Amino acid sequence: MIALRVKMTTEDTQPPYVSGFNADYKDRLAECEGGAPIPETKYAGRQFFAGTLTGDYRDFGSYPWRWYLMVNLTQKPEAYPQEAVWCEEESLLLKDN
DSSP states (O other): OOOOOOOOOHHHHSOSEEEEEOGGGTTOEEEEEEEEEOTTSSOEEEEEEEEEEEEEEEEETTTTEEEEEEEEEEEOOTTOOOSOEEEEGGGEEEOOO
């Protein structure tokens, strides 16, 4: 039997994104539209969400692809079970100011 030791570094345990906070987006009303697979088909469809941004974001990749957290959803797809959604910054439409 061969024993293998693997060194875990902090790089190995980091998520594939960087988290942050943008106070300018906190408590802002917004809408976002995106796509998702349609269950039991090979197709995707548009999904629309409306709610309140928390200001929390996640950047993915070396050229940041930013996503904001939306909560208190006032509109969401009928089959969407969660109470929050991450919205791509380019898909956001701020509804106040």
